[in-house]
Amino acid sequence: MKEKVSIDIIILSYAKDEHLKNLTIQTIDTLLASEDPEKIHFNIVVVESNKSLQPYQFENAMTIYPAEKFGFHKYLNMGIKLTGNPYVCLCNNDLIFHKGWATEILNAMDNDPVMMSAVPYCPNFHKKEGFAENAPPLEGYFGVLIGWCIFVKREIFDTIGMLDEKFVFWYCDYDYSNTLEKYKVKNCLVSTSVVTHLGSESITKVDSKEHRKLTQVPRFYFSYKWHHHSYIRYKAETWLFKIKMALNL
Structure with missing residues (x-):
């Protein structure tokens, strides 16, 4: 990596x-401290769901407040479309970026131009799952891939299209993984790049009814899309679930 690189960072x-x-x-702070700004520029876009915070702007970032209802893929797509650099990183807001994380992924992609998607090593997840740190890039999909920090070449969207906005929260990473596998797009765990995921803290702040909606509804669509369940079954399952939600069952 000889020339200065600009990376779009989309944070939900x-x-x-x-x-x-x-x-x-x-x-944001750990991200900015993780790399030499003379070598890597982070263009940070925060897609903020708490509209009451508006017009607050997170420092060193552009903060947008979508009028549209929350959707994990929908909000990521907004950030992707607002930006234009050749590299994009899709992020949760509960990450700690370690020194040189982006450099390690960029070097891995330079060494393997076929690699279009990569994930960093998370000590809280990959180590527990038995993945070695500081190992050569490991190709793989679901299980290797994690959904809270995904680093891609922008051109990947020319192959796979934009993220499927029917997935509101759960199954987003599973859908992305299956999509990469479908189009034979190479994804690797770059275990020399370290980003710690602190845990899904935002989801714990929603009430139980909203939590059920965020986590259960996508399951029906996922089964329809990837397990070839019938469209009628998908609609019926969704309809019955919404009735139960309305009746607080």
Whole structure:
């Protein structure tokens, strides 16, 4: 990597309270401290779900407040479309970026031009799952791939299209993984790149009814899309679930 590289960083944030707001700030701060700004420029876009925070702007980032209802893929697509650099990183707001994480992925992609998608090593996940740190890039899909920090070449979207916005929250990473596998797009775990995921803290702040909606509805669509369940079954399952939600069953 000889020339300065610009990377678009799309961060989905739900700063419903000060703790979650500070998580986003910490993510940005550790990101900016992780690389030499003379070599790597991070163009940061925060897609904020807490519209009451508007017009607040996170420092060193452009913060947008979509009028549209939250959707994990929908909000990521907004960030992707707002930016134009050759590399894009799709991020949660509860990350700690370690020194040189981006350089390691860029070097891996330079050494293997076929690699279009990569994920960094998370000590809280990959180590527990038995993946070795500082190992050669490991090709793989679901299980290797994690959904909270995905680094891609922008040209990947010319092959796979934009992210499927029917997935609102759960199954987003599974859908992305299956899509890469479908189009034979190479994804690797770059275990010399380290980004710690602190845990899904934002989801714990929603009420139980909203949590059920975010986590259960996508299951029906995922089964229809990838397991070839009938469209009638998919619609019926969704309809019955919504009735149960309305009746608080």
